[in-house]
Amino acid sequence: MAELSNQLMALTVLAYLAAMVCYAAEYAFGRSSHIGRAATRELVGAGGPPIKQPAPAPVEKSRWVGRSAVVLNLIGLALHLGTTVSRGIAAERMPWGNMYEYILSATLVGSAVWAGVLIRKPAVRHLGLFVSLVLVVLLGAAALVAYTPVGPLVPALNSYWFIFHVSTIIISSGIFLLGAVPAAMFLIKDGWDSGKRSFPYTLGHRVGDAGSLERLTFRLHAFAFPLFTFGALIAGPLWAEASWGRYWGWDPKEVWAFISWIVYAAYLHARATPSVKRTTATWIAIIGFVTMLMNLFGVNLFFEGLHSYA
16 A cells, blocks of 8 residues: 555646646636636627627637646546555554655645635636646655655654644645645736736736735635644644643744744734735735745754654
8 A cells, every 4th residue: 555655646746747737838828817808709890790709719728728737636636635545544544644744635635625716716727837836846845855654653643632733733734835826826916917027927917816816815824724723732732741741842843833823823913904915914924834834844854853753
């Protein structure tokens, strides 16, 4: 099962990569988001009735490419689920015991939530290029930098708190990961609408309505924050007290988790404050995602602490 998980992992990355290519093709050749035309446009002849003219062929083809991207994305999600489940079966435990498995599970959550967003809001399909890019980069980093052979849990993790603490952190991290995509694209789209034409604002030419992107950003973060609060500030300290006899010990992982919590709390507070610009609040959300990456990669790779087993 461990070998099957590794093979499915490779197929997962390939499926997401193929989806990313198709998303990119639709993004490059599809209809610009700011042009609110229907698939056909009416031309009024001299004294005659309106004439329906079909949309250009490249636009229609780009739609089929976009639909293919969604199919490949869902195939990647199924393979991703198979990778994670087979890893857990091989280890005979929940697949959350190290950095590799954490990334595998958190990106699975992000991909699953993205599939749900696609079903509810097909108009945001253009974000698929950037979601799949993030998935490919993180899974590639997991395979190249963080891969760990299947093994039993370290003794410190053999606790019922393992399920409560790690599961909520993984779910919230996956949603925060996804929420960073519309946050970044909102800032880019807002810059494009403000007249900025340098990179990366040129990417905003084909991005959807800025308001919709900002609202999606807020909803994802508002959903994930209570889960992260429970996992990081309640279940984590309670487990630490049961295992190490103290609720807080200034361990690098604890410190950076608290920093992330403060930043995301600041984002939600800024978002709820009318006097704070939406762009300012969204920048705080981006900073929060950076702190999450620091906690995931920087702390695990460069710091020593009680969480070094990750």
